[in-house]
Amino acid sequence: MSSYAILLGRQRHVFDDLKALMAAASPEKSGDRLAGIGADTNERRVAARYLLADIPLRTFLEEPLIPYEVDEVTRLILDSHDAAAFSPVAHMTVGQFRDWLLSYESTTDALSALAPGLTPEMVAAVSKVMRNHDLIVAAAKTSVVTGFRTTIGLKGRLSSRLQPNHPTDDPEGVAGSTLDGLTYGVGDAVIGINPAGDNLEACMRLMELFDRLRQRFDIPTQSCVLTHVTTSIKAVEAGAPLDLVFQSIAGTEAANRGFGVDLNVLREGREAALSLKRGTVGDNVMYLETGQGSALSADAHHGVDEQTVEARAYAVARHLKPLIVNTVVGFIGPEYLYDAKQIIRAGLEDHFCGKLLGVPMGVDVCYTNHAEADQDDMDNLMFLLASAGVNFLIAVPGADDVMLNYQSLSYHDIVSLRHSFGRPPAPEFEAWLYRMGLFDSEGRLAPQASSDVRRLIDYRASA
């Protein structure tokens, strides 16, 4: 391990090794402070960025931040690296790579071809020398398209997860939030519920509830009960109508163990869902969630900064060919992302890093009540992410999740973004909205008059 040093004026800044340099170069995050690895002065942060900008990208292939021997995520990253795809940027430094990402040469096709040649550490490094502007502009050039019953990530589209959480999983309560969301045209990425209880029977009841609703109204979308991957595997074995397998994942083997998973069980989960062959326009069967700080909270970060560990989670995601992935960016709390500035920055970083690595990235634009943030800040982040071409966003009724006790976006916000940016939902779902009379001829919300809409709102989950 070599150390890094730079003289700025009369002050010499020394960094012990590459991961210390990466941590110091990171935009300020309370989680890096908590871990004792963040820069302690503003000058030191910029000093680290000067040094980082001059580091060749290939250094990250030669000097793993977390040793190959102790971590299966590192092994996955290095063993699956595509040297041929990497070759167009193989001669570049981090700083040169940043300039190239913003140049006219880095077209959508060029970035798609490059993705398998990039590692999480490379994209994390370049993000640290990019302003928010750069993260938005570069991400907007990427395209990651996936499919199950809808096609998600097409240019000029904006998809959404409908999140009908309920503190006791009451079927009529869940149905109320679901039907409300459908009338706003929300739910083309997934109708996805965080179950209150994690037992198999309760999860299967929810899967059946969503499947009956989908079949009754012939809705082209997919549902997901966000339970542990092992519970989903059991549900498949028990014959449940499961569309997507969910799992929270992180960027180190130890943090994943904290979630009760490893790469093998994740692959088993994917195989189980694939065996059902329920997709119509594609076979992306995984839904994964991530978030900066999760590895630190499990004391499994190996001294690596929270944003770099987060990018490593996208290598795990990429391996599983998911339909959708999102960072739950503001959920973790102020000890990891203190305020709206840090949450907004992290949301843009996560989206950029995921997209550059070829991951179908969405964001849960959200915050808790002990973070220094409010709904105005979420307005800012959602507009920034829509500019950056985010694949999908999460929405709950009135922005208030009454089960997890945090705030996300509202169904209204999705409608508003679609109209502000001229980005309709996934084409299959959009056609259904017209068929149902939920959209008027201009793609706006129609008055709720048609008999189909009445039938939808009158639907009884228990009937």
Place this chain on the structure above:
Amino acid sequence: MSNPIDLDPFARFRAVTRARIGLGRAGDSLPIRAVLDFQLAHARARDAVHGRVDFSAMAERIGATQSVIRLKSRATDRSTYLARPDLGRRVDPTALAGIEKGEWDVAFVIADGLSAAAVEAHAETVLSACLRRMGDLRIAPIALGEQARVAFGDEVGEAFGARIIVVLIGERPGLSVPDSLGAYLTFDPKVGRRDSERNCLSNIHADGLTHEMAADKIAWLTRQALRLGLTGVDLKEDMAGTEALPAST
């Protein structure tokens, strides 16, 4: 453009969910009433997080019948407390010196946690309901902990030499409930105890677990813990008929 509807098509759901459904719209946006209702709920939650428990007044009230000791964590202010949970878990060393070791079965800590409103509204009533159920046990002086988290109790309990520590603490506020109290029980408290070694009751508030129900459960868990010599995942809470609402986090 707005689309007023004569009848609320979501009326039939309102008895089974607190979710903000059927709000109507102004164009694509939330109508003004829904916006203000949300802001009020968030304002109350924020005030609960940033509010201060009047521990002086509380010490006087509790002190009328019990010995009381006031403590602080190593987090010097609210913003440090929020950003540095590690500091909120440790007792300020100068305050710690005031604790005398004794032969105690149970020590109680009232900690502000993340909701001053919850502590002000529920902590003293739950405490006295617990004490009424524990007349035969040796109870340490009641500790009041400022800028304190759950694990703060570990160090307090260790200093008292208590067999079990009960921490009554303000839970992270949600929009619907800004004043929910939690209770955490830890046998053989000492610095470094893991969360899996505790038992937790949450959702003690007007629409959740009542003060008396909470005290029943705390007293039951305390006696089981003293009998079995443990708390945590191996101590199952299996009292019939007193099912708690699901934990909020």
